[in-house]
Amino acid sequence: xxxxxxxxxxxxxxxxxxxxxxxxxxxMNPKIAIYQLNHWAEKNGFPACKFYDLDMLYPPECDIEKxxxxxxxxxxxxxxxxxxxxxxxxxxxxxxxKVNQKTLVxxxxxxxxxxxxxxxxxxxxxxxxxxxxxxxxxxLKYMKxxxxxxxxKLNINKLxxxxxxxxxxxDKNLKFSGFGQPIASCHMVFPDFEYLRSGLxxxxxxxxxxxxxxxxxxxxxxxxxxxxxxxxxxxxxxFSSKGCVSKCTFCQRGSKGYxxxxxxxxxxxIKNLRDNYNVGFIHLDDENFGSNKKYAxxxxxxLNKYNMLWSASGVRCTSINETDIIHYKKNGxxxxxxxxxxxxxxxxxxxxxxxxxxxxxxxxxxxxxHGLFSPPAGFMIGMxxxxxxTIKESGKLLGEIAAKMGVSPELIYTxxxxxxxxxxxxxPLYEHGKQLGLIGQNETEEEKFLGQTSNSxxxxxxxxxxxxxxxxxxxxxxxxxxxESARTYAxxxxxxxENEEMKKKFISVLEVHKLNPHAFAKQKSIKILGVxxxxxxxxxxxxxKHIVFNKIVARLPSFIVDPIVRYMIYFEFLIQxxxxxxxxxxxxxxNNKYNPKxxxxxxxxxxxxxxxxxxxxxxxxxxKMMKLNRTEQxxxxxxxxxxx
Numbered sequence: 001x002x003x004x005x006x007x008x009x010x011x012x013x014x015x016x017x018x019x020x021x022x023x024x025x026x027x028m029n030p031k032i033a034i035y036q037l038n039h040w041a042e043k044n045g046f047p048a049c050k051f052y053d054l055d056m057l058y059p060p061e062c063d064i065e066k067x068x069x070x071x072x073x074x075x076x077x078x079x080x081x082x083x084x085x086x087x088x089x090x091x092x093x094x095x096x097x098k099v100n101q102k103t104l105v106x107x108x109x110x111x112x113x114x115x116x117x118x119x120x121x122x123x124x125x126x127x128x129x130x131x132x133x134x135x136x137x138x139x140l141k142y143m144k145x146x147x148x149x150x151x152x153k154l155n156i157n158k159l160x161x162x163x164x165x166x167x168x169x170x171d172k173n174l175k176f177s178g179f180g181q182p183i184a185s186c187h188m189v190f191p192d193f194e195y196l197r198s199g200l201x202x203x204x205x206x207x208x209x210x211x212x213x214x215x216x217x218x219x220x221x222x223x224x225x226x227x228x229x230x231x232x233x234x235x236x237x238x239f240s241s242k243g244c245v246s247k248c249t250f251c252q253r254g255s256k257g258y259x260x261x262x263x264x265x266x267x268x269x270i271k272n273l274r275d276n277y278n279v280g281f282i283h284l285d286d287e288n289f290g291s292n293k294k295y296a297x298x299x300x301x302x303l304n305k306y307n308m309l310w311s312a313s314g315v316r317c318t319s320i321n322e323t324d325i326i327h328y329k330k331n332g333x334x335x336x337x338x339x340x341x342x343x344x345x346x347x348x349x350x351x352x353x354x355x356x357x358x359x360x361x362x363x364x365x366x367x368x369x370h371g372l373f374s375p376p377a378g379f380m381i382g383m384x385x386x387x388x389x390t391i392k393e394s395g396k397l398l399g400e401i402a403a404k405m406g407v408s409p410e411l412i413y414t415x416x417x418x419x420x421x422x423x424x425x426x427x428p429l430y431e432h433g434k435q436l437g438l439i440g441q442n443e444t445e446e447e448k449f450l451g452q453t454s455n456s457x458x459x460x461x462x463x464x465x466x467x468x469x470x471x472x473x474x475x476x477x478x479x480x481x482x483x484e485s486a487r488t489y490a491x492x493x494x495x496x497x498e499n500e501e502m503k504k505k506f507i508s509v510l511e512v513h514k515l516n517p518h519a520f521a522k523q524k525s526i527k528i529l530g531v532x533x534x535x536x537x538x539x540x541x542x543x544x545k546h547i548v549f550n551k552i553v554a555r556l557p558s559f560i561v562d563p564i565v566r567y568m569i570y571f572e573f574l575i576q577x578x579x580x581x582x583x584x585x586x587x588x589x590x591n592n593k594y595n596p597k598x599x600x601x602x603x604x605x606x607x608x609x610x611x612x613x614x615x616x617x618x619x620x621x622x623x624k625m626m627k628l629n630r631t632e633q634x635x636x637x638x639x640x641x642x643x644x
Contacts, residue, residue, distance in 0.1 A: 001144055003041070004073045005034045006092065007055035007199070008080045008109070012455040013091040014061075021056055021209040025218050025512050028056065028209050029237050029285060030191040031199070033109070033132070034079050039189050040133040046140055049077070053199030054092070056206050061095060067201075068099040075104045075143055077136065078124070080111035083252065083425045086118075086450035093123025106139055108132040110252040113426025115166035116174045117446045125154065127166040130180030131255055133187075135164035185259040188242065190269040193277070211236050214281045218512040219311035222373045222505040223334040226309055232280030236273055240266070240299055244287040246316060248339075249352050249428040249617040250383060250421055258288060260295045263302065270306050284312040289336075290319040297327060304331035311335035317363035318355045325370050335373045338363055341380045343397025344390035346605050349615035350383055357397060365404055373505060375412065376401045380458070381477050382421040384432055384467045384617060385600045391477050395484025402485060403492035406499030409485040410549030411506045418478045419458035423466065425450070428618040433466050435624050461576075467600065472570040479565050482548035483558070490554040536580055539572035 011017060021028055031053065038049045052067060059067075068076075076096055080089050093105050107118060108128040115127035128135045142159060156175060159165050164180025193207065200206045211234045220226045220235065243255040273279035282303060289312040290296045303310050309332045317338045328336070340360050342348055348357065367374040376398060381391060402409045423430040423439065433439035440446035456462040465474055543565060547553055553561055605615045613619055 001074045001140070002072055003046070003049040003075045003077070003140065004052055004068075004071060005037060005049045005077045005079065006052045007031050007034060008078050008085045008088050008092065009055045009058055010082055010085045010088070010455060011058070012087050015455055017058060021058070021206065025212065025216050026283065027212045027235065027237055030193070030210055031055075031079070031196060032191050032239060033081065034077075034199075035191040035195055036189060037077065037079075037108075037133060037136050038195065039192075040183065040187070041137055041140060043187070044137045044141075046137070048195075051195065051199035052201070053196070053206075054088075056200060056209060057203060061091070064092070065095050065099060068096055068103075072100065073103050075106065075140065078105065078107045078109075080107055080109035082109070083111045083113065083450070084454050084456055085109075085111055086114070086447075087454040089118065089124065090122040097123040104139075104143060106136070108136070110424070110426060112166065113252065113424075113430075114446060114450060115176070117440075117443045117450065119166065119168045119174065120172065120443045121447045125167070126159065128164050128180055129166050129176065130164050131182040132164065132180055133183045135162050135180045138162040139165075179256065182242075182256050182259065185242075186262055188259060188261050188265075190238070190261070190265060211277060211279070214309075216512060217281065217283070218509045219283055219335045219373075220281050220309060221508045221512055223309065225332075225334070226281070231307065231309070232274055232278050234278045235281035235283060236277065236279050237283045237285050238269075239286055240284050241286045241288065241292070241295075244314075245291045246288065246354065247352055247618065248341075249350065250380070250424070252424050252426050258291055260292050263295075263298055266299065267302055267306075270303065270308065274306050274308070280308060282308050282310045284310060286312065286314045288319075289313070289315050290324065291316065293319075293324065296324075300328050300331035300333065308332055309334050311337070313337040314339060315363075316355070317359045320363055320366075322366045322370075325366055325372055329370060329372050333372065336367060337377050338374065340376060340378050342383075342390070343394035345393075346385060346615075347383055347390050347394075349607075349612050350385045350600075350605060350617050350620075352616040352618055354612070357393075360397070361400070361404075364401055368405055375506075375509070378419075379481070380419040380421055381481065382463055382465075382467070382474070383429065384620075385605055386467055386477070387469065388473065388480065391480045392484045395481040396488045398481065398485035399488025400492065402489045403496075405502050406493075406496070407502050407506055408498065408549065409482065409489050411503060411510070413482060413485070413549075418481055420460050420463040420478075421466070422453065422456065422458050422462060423464055428616075428621045429466065431621045431625065432617060433464060435621065436466060438464055438466060471573060472566060475569050475573045476562075476566040479543060479548055479569055480562065482544070483554075483561065483565065486549050486551075486554040487558070490551060536576055537572065539568050543568065 034051060038051070042048055050071060054064070073096075078089055078092060089107060089111065096103050096105055104126070105124050106126045106128060107124040112118065112127040112129045115129060118124050118127055126139060139159070142155075146155065154167065156167055156169050159167055160175055160177045163178045165177045167175055169175050193210070196210070197204060197207050213233055214220045214226055214235050217235045241258065241260045243258040244253065245258050247253070273282070311334050315336050315338045317340070320336065325336075338360065341351055341353065343357060345357050348355065364374055364376065379394060379398070381394065398409060398413070402412055421429060423433045430439060434441065439449050453462070460475065460478060463474065465471070547565060600620060603609055604620055607615070
């Protein structure tokens, strides 16, 4: 039996790469999920799965077809890590089935939260929902037993004995066995770069795309220890844990619980990185770093033992205290990034962050006290319930943080976009969009939405308006955050001097960010009449450069400034909508379906009338979900109760 595992790109089929795999400040994440699937298969007696790294190589369709003609596959596993890869999955299955209609195609990853649509609209035969190792091996065992006798027909009941399986029955109805179960943490392994190399089909130079020189990584250029003699120069990204203890209502969750790696395996992996790949810097891209404090302490000491400097993202502000920060910095930590998202307590509750605005300040300010660089990153706006008041609260928090650092908000945010919420399948935010009528109520409509959001990001132009605010307000939100942060900063810094040392750090970060096109909004220019070059974001560029951070403007009354800026940016939106026909502005063709009766009301999030749990979007959506009939509930694989 021949098996092939494939990574799936997020770019739409045939689209130009916005960022080459060799570009940007951060190396690509090693394909840990694919390696873990292969490792678990081998551990259970199967030969190694072939690996085709489509995400890294990004080959044309003709090359993909050639590969599958030359490498006959009985089973193909597609790792669709994020839900914005739907169009790629559909195209890949068309190619695979064209070569061999009998090939069993299995799709895993967060995209499978839309299993009903995937199974009905693509060539995928089985979706694995949740942790995939046990389900993948069970599928291989099934195929080994039934390959000759039942090649053209799946034994649905047999497959559904395994957790994590979603398939269609003979009547094309979705059958789901429940979320996949994780393997024990003692079986979790780190990626083998030699196996990853096999997926490059001889293009060995591409292996270097997993690494970056430290002076091109924004986390490490701010710390003087990075430039010490004798330190290995390369950086790599890795995970030190799996899963998350939180249940943010905008976030996809595919793993049950929170697991950590065996420290002896970690030590072996770090030593291999240092000795064979010239690595002296590690970025921990965990979903939830530091939640297991004992493990985090031991890991920090282990990294320091091998002379590694490290940074961590995905940190909960309630998981870190002053003692922790002192320990982490002593053991090589240069940066911690907290998942802040908003400065509004109302929005924190809707997001189900389960902490207070004050907790954010405490975590950041302690970092600054001990010289640990922690920029206020990770802000997202546009969740249901967002309004001008909550936006101003976020701006005020940003201004207060900037003042604490002694660095102008302009230096922090001039070249960094604030994210707008994007509804990803399998989240309460996505289900809220379906209830509003903005996301498909059937497979055909859902497929259209998944196609629209393929290859999309969290920039404003991709925003789906899920809270019913007028577009003149929606497109103004990010500008209002900037305006309010500048006002707060000016007020708090009156009579004080800026922190020159911290300013130098931010300047060095901005210089590194210029190497990464993803750090900026897409600034396309269009020629008018074939002669005049005109930026589609002419007003945005002007306002960010000359107005929203301007010290004089910050002192002017907001009732004068805000309406002017609001309608300047709304004018740009109308130009994009009617003159440039910008297809990325998804809200222009979806908001006509909006159902205002389902909009979140003040009573839904009033602290005097509700508990914090009641104010979570998960609870609000679940209450509306109870009104659906059983058939509709069975079709929904969303993680409304907290995930698998």
